[in-house]
Amino acid sequence: MSEPILIIQKALQDRTLKYTKHALLRRIEREIIHSEIEEVIMTGEQIEDYPKDKYGPSCLISGRTAKHRWLHVQCSYFPRVMVITVYEPSLTEWLKDRKTRRKMS
Numbered sequence: 738m739s740e741p742i743l744i745i746q747k748a749l750q751d752r753t754l755k756y757t758k759h760a761l762l763r764r765i766e767r768e769i770i771h772s773e774i775e776e777v778i779m780t781g782e783q784i785e786d787y788p789k790d791k792y793g794p795s796c797l798i799s800g801r802t803a804k805h806r807w808l809h810v811q812c813s814y815f816p817r818v819m820v821i822t823v824y825e826p827s828l829t830e831w832l833k834d835r836k837t838r839r840k841m842s
Contacts, residue, residue, distance in 0.1 A: 741796040741814040742783040748818035749778050757792070760820040769808065769823050776800070777808045784836045787811075792821055799826065799836045807835045 748754040756764070764774070781800020788794045792813040801807050811821040826835045 740783070741786065741794070741812075742778075742781075742798060744814040745778055745796075745798070745812045745818055749775055753818065754778075754812075755817065755819045757819055757821050760822050763822050763824065767824060769825075773802045773804075773806065773808060774810055774820060774823055776802050777810050778812070781808075781810070782836065790821075792819060793817065795821055801835075809835070 745754070763769075764771075777798055777800035781798040783796045784799045785797040786794075787796065790813065794815050795811055795813040798810045798812065799807070800810075807826055808823060809826050810823045813819045813821055830839055831837065832839060
């Protein structure tokens with residue numbers, strides 16, 4: 738299998754990428770537009786992998802939009818490619834690089 742982010746990027750390019758109901762609700766609630774999600778998927782970096790996620794294997798992509806907005810996009814990549822959730826990473830949970838989780842004591 739290819740690297741997960743490449744599978745997700747291809748699905749986006751092929752217009753086969755789907756959204757879970759949860760992702761659609763969170764996107765609206767958090768005022769995140771589709772183009773921002775697409776931008777992060779195409780230019781961001783895979784920072785975590787969740788091989789046993791309930792939607793099938795998934796990963797977390799971190800990236801910054803052209804308007805300098807940091808976003809995290811979690812996507813499943815097998816058997817279906819779907820956006821699971823999207824959010825702005827909090828500095829209480831993530832370091833300034835938005836790619837490294839803070840160690841919680």
